Amino acid sequence: MASSSKIKPTMDGKSGFCESTGIYHSKREAVILPSPHQPLDITTYIFSHRQHAEIAVIDAPSDTHLTYSKLRQNVKALAVSLKKLIRKRDVVLVISPNSIHLPYIYLTVLSIGGILTTANPLNTEAEIQNQVRDSKPSIIFTVSQLLGKLSSIRTPFILIDGTEVNNSWASSRGANLSALLQSGGTQLSSEWIDDGVSEREAEISQDDIATLLYSSGTTGKSKGVLLTHMNYIAIIAANRARYEMQGIYLCSIPMYYIYGLRFMVCSLAAGATLVIMPGFNMNEMLHNIEKYRVTLLPTVPSVLSALTKSSEACKYDLSSLKQIGLGGAPVGYNVMQDFSAKFPGIELRQGYGMTESTAAVVYTNSNEENFHYGSVGLLSGVVEAKVVDPVSAKPLPPNHRGELWLRGPTIMKGYFMNEEATLATLDMEGWLKTGDLCYIDEEGFLFVVDRLKDMIKYKAYQVAPAELEELLLTHPDILEAAVIPYPDQEAGQIPMAYVVKNPYRNLNEKDVMNFVAKQVAPYKKIRRVALVNSIPKNSSGKILRRDLIEKSKSLSRL
Numbered sequence: 001m002a003s004s005s006k007i008k009p010t011m012d013g014k015s016g017f018c019e020s021t022g023i024y025h026s027k028r029e030a031v032i033l034p035s036p037h038q039p040l041d042i043t044t045y046i047f048s049h050r051q052h053a054e055i056a057v058i059d060a061p062s063d064t065h066l067t068y069s070k071l072r073q074n075v076k077a078l079a080v081s082l083k084k085l086i087r088k089r090d091v092v093l094v095i096s097p098n099s100i101h102l103p104y105i106y107l108t109v110l111s112i113g114g115i116l117t118t119a120n121p122l123n124t125e126a127e128i129q130n131q132v133r134d135s136k137p138s139i140i141f142t143v144s145q146l147l148g149k150l151s152s153i154r155t156p157f158i159l160i161d162g163t164e165v166n167n168s169w170a171s172s173r174g175a176n177l178s179a180l181l182q183s184g185g186t187q188l189s190s191e192w193i194d195d196g197v198s199e200r201e202a203e204i205s206q207d208d209i210a211t212l213l214y215s216s217g218t219t220g221k222s223k224g225v226l227l228t229h230m231n232y233i234a235i236i237a238a239n240r241a242r243y244e245m246q247g248i249y250l251c252s253i254p255m256y257y258i259y260g261l262r263f264m265v266c267s268l269a270a271g272a273t274l275v276i277m278p279g280f281n282m283n284e285m286l287h288n289i290e291k292y293r294v295t296l297l298p299t300v301p302s303v304l305s306a307l308t309k310s311s312e313a314c315k316y317d318l319s320s321l322k323q324i325g326l327g328g329a330p331v332g333y334n335v336m337q338d339f340s341a342k343f344p345g346i347e348l349r350q351g352y353g354m355t356e357s358t359a360a361v362v363y364t365n366s367n368e369e370n371f372h373y374g375s376v377g378l379l380s381g382v383v384e385a386k387v388v389d390p391v392s393a394k395p396l397p398p399n400h401r402g403e404l405w406l407r408g409p410t411i412m413k414g415y416f417m418n419e420e421a422t423l424a425t426l427d428m429e430g431w432l433k434t435g436d437l438c439y440i441d442e443e444g445f446l447f448v449v450d451r452l453k454d455m456i457k458y459k460a461y462q463v464a465p466a467e468l469e470e471l472l473l474t475h476p477d478i479l480e481a482a483v484i485p486y487p488d489q490e491a492g493q494i495p496m497a498y499v500v501k502n503p504y505r506n507l508n509e510k511d512v513m514n515f516v517a518k519q520v521a522p523y524k525k526i527r528r529v530a531l532v533n534s535i536p537k538n539s540s541g542k543i544l545r546r547d548l549i550e551k552s553k554s555l556s557r558l
Helices: 042-047 068-082 102-111 125-135 144-150 177-183 229-242 258-269 282-292 301-309 333-342 419-425 465-472 509-517 545-556
Strands: 055-059 064-067 091-095 115-119 139-142 157-159 174-176 209-214 224-228 248-251 273-276 296-299 323-326 347-354 359-363 384-388 402-407 432-440 446-451 456-458 461-463 478-488 492-501 528-531
Touching (some): 042 102, 042 258, 055 068, 064 068, 068 177, 091 125, 102 115, 102 258, 157 177, 174 177, 209 229, 209 258, 224 229, 229 359, 258 296, 258 359, 282 301, 301 333, 301 478, 333 465, 419 432, 446 465, 456 478, 465 478, 509 528
Parallel strands (some): 055 273, 091 115, 091 139, 115 209, 248 296, 296 323, 323 347, 456 492, 492 528
Antiparallel strands (some): 055 064, 384 402, 402 432, 478 492
C-alpha cells in the first residue's frame, strides 16, 4: 500500500508551506492508497469495503429499494451482457436523468474496462450529436423520452426505463435494460455481438481511462476530461473518513456531472444508503429529507441561499439532517452565517475542486474549520498545491494572491484528443493550472477569490465578481445575483449586476447600487443593474457568465 508522506523537512507545520520548493503540503492525515502497479478498477475497490447498510439505493419517486447484495448481482449480470458488446477502452455513453439504475450501469461499465461518458439530458440534439462524434461511443444507455434526440444517431442503444422498444427505426438498434439483466445478453441481435469479446477478461490497470467527462464550457469550448481508475480510487480513499458510515444520503445533484458521480462512488464505498431524486425540486427535497430521515445532503450554494430565505422549510421535520455538503460554486460566509443561525443543528461542509481534479480536493471537515469564514478548507491528504504569480510564475508564500496549481493522484490524465489544451493546463511536472485566483493563509486554509478570466478590469483595478455577488446576496430582498464586466469607454469595464428580487418587495436598480456603494471601495461599486426573473446556471450551480455577457451586449447597443 502507498501513502502520502506528511513529513517535509522544510515545511511550516502551521501553513503547510515549504519555502525551499514553494509547495503547500496537506496538514491532514496521510491517505493510504493501493500500490499504483496493482491491477484494480473502481468497482472492485468500492466493493472491497464493507457495506454497513443493507439498502444501497432508493428511488425517491417510486420508493423502490436496491440492496447492496442486489446491486452486486445487477453489476455481475449486466457485465455478462456488456462483455459480449464492447471491448476494453470502448466508450459507453449514458444520457439519462438521475435514476436507481445509474449506479449499477456506471459500476458495470467501469468493472469491464469500458470508458464511461455522460451527457446532460437537457442537451439539444445537436449538442448530443457533437459529443457522439467526438467520443464515438459503442453503445448508448438512455431513456425513452430522449429517443427523439437520438433518431439521427446510428449507435446501438439500451433503454434504461421499462418502455418496450417499438419504434420502427429503434427496434433494430435498441434493447431493454431489464432484458439484458434477465437474459445475460442471449436475446440480443447477433449483429451487435463481437465474438472476439465474449469470453475475454480484460485486466484493468489503475492508469486506464475510466471516464470521459465533458466540461460545462462556461469559460470556453467544452473539453473532454480523461479521468483514470486511480483518480477515482484516490478521491474515494481521501473522502472515506469524511462520511459517517451508516448515513442516509440524498442525491438531487446530477449524476452526469463530476460532483454527482464522485458523490455516488464515495457514498457506496462508505456503505451508505443513497436516496436518488431524478432532479432538483425544493419541496420534494424537503419532503424526502423528512420521509427517509436523511443525514447528509450535497447541494450547491444557490440552494443553500434559497433554503435560508425559504418560509417552506419550517413545515418539514429536518431533525435527521446532520450535514450539508457544498460544492460546484463559491459560497459566501454571510450566507453560511445566516443559514447556521436559522438551522443551528446542521453542519456545513464546503469543498473545492473541478472535473480535472476529480471534484473536491480541498474541503472543510469540522465546525472548527468552518469558522475560517470565506475559506473552502484545507488541502486533501492526496494533493499538494502552489499559489503562482500569474505574470512571473513564481510560487508565492501565505497570504499572497495568485493562480492555484494542484498536483496528486486525483489529477486528470489530460484532455481527450486535445494536446494543445492539455499542454496549456498540465505542466511537465504534473501540476494542474486551475485558472482560479486564490491565496492560502498562514494556517493552510484556501481562499478562492475568483476565476482569473472573470476578473473585471476597472481602470487600474481588478474587481472580483464573486465578492460582489456574495455582498448582494446579503440583501434580504435579493434572491439571486450575478456580476459581469460591462464595457465602458472611460473605465474599460464596469461591474454590472443581474439581480433576481423578491417579487413581493419594491426593490429597484438604484436601491441595489446604493446598497453596494455603502459597503465597498469606490472602484468596486455596481454601476449598472438589470432586474431579471432568473440567473442562468449549469446543473452544478455555476453561473453561466458567458450567457449574461452576451445578453449585456444587446444592452450596450441601445
